Amino acid sequence: MKIIHVDMDQFFAAVEQLDQPSLMGKPIAVGHDAERGVVSTASYEARKYGVHSAQSIQVAKRLCPQLIIVEPHFQRYKEVSSQVHEIFNDYTDIIEPISLDEAFLDVTENKKGMELGVDIAREIKQRIYDSTGLTASAGVSYCKFLAKIASDWRKPNGLTVIHPDRALDFIAKLKIEKIWGADFRKGYQRAVNYHHQTLPHRTRAGATYF
Numbered sequence: 001m002k003i004i005h006v007d008m009d010q011f012f013a014a015v016e017q018l019d020q021p022s023l024m025g026k027p028i029a030v031g032h033d034a035e036r037g038v039v040s041t042a043s044y045e046a047r048k049y050g051v052h053s054a055q056s057i058q059v060a061k062r063l064c065p066q067l068i069i070v071e072p073h074f075q076r077y078k079e080v081s082s083q084v085h086e087i088f089n090d091y092t093d094i095i096e097p098i099s100l101d102e103a104f105l106d107v108t109e110n111k112k113g114m115e116l117g118v119d120i121a122r123e124i125k126q127r128i129y130d131s132t133g134l135t136a137s138a139g140v141s142y143c144k145f146l147a148k149i150a151s152d153w154r155k156p157n158g159l160t161v162i163h164p165d166r167a168l169d170f171i172a173k174l175k176i177e178k179i180w181g182a183d184f185r186k187g188y189q190r191a192v193n194y195h196h197q198t199l200p201h202r203t204r205a206g207a208t209y210f
């Protein structure tokens with residue numbers, strides 16, 4: 001099996017910076033600038049201040065006072081995403097999109113008859129850049145789990161290969177946070193919230209749980 005995971009770098013923010021050159025190199029967050037607004041994507045310049053996806057816009061502005069909030073243009077993101085998918089289609093029909101900016105490609109039997117996944121990934125990254133002006137990171141391995149870990153390894157504009165004989169070493173080096181689906185901090189926070197919310201309630205309910 002040869003699997004490539006392609007992940008566009010800071011996708012919504014990158015598209016906005018591309019379309020509005022005055023935003024290039026600036027800390028921006030894509031989202032609605034409202035009381036309950038949430039950051040959908042932060043530019044790398046904003047991430048240096050601790051701004052990240054899923055954070056409240058109000059918190060983000062406190063962390064980075066010069067943060068520029070940009071309204072999302074989903075139609076435009078979809079357009080760019082289909083441009084990228086057209087490139088994928090030149091290599092394989094087995095494409096599993098995860099979101100507008102991420103997909104798995106099974107290139108075991110690819111349309112170009114190319115032998116190495118890494119060559120395909122390199123070519124796809126270059127073609128994405130040539131046609132959209134945006135960078136993507138790619139990971140290559142023999143299963144989706146490791147391809148996904150690999151694409152995240154050297155962001156932005158990264159290309160990482162995990163060979164089967166190095167897979168165990170690679171997994172051993174991983175921090176738990178890096179494992180797909182295991183968002184330790186979020187899980188921990190959820191556990192804390194759960195106890196804070198439910199303990200007094202349960203105590204009042206008659207302490208039968210204890």
Ligand SMILES: [Mg+2]
Binds near residue numbers: 010011
């Ligand atoms: Mg991405």
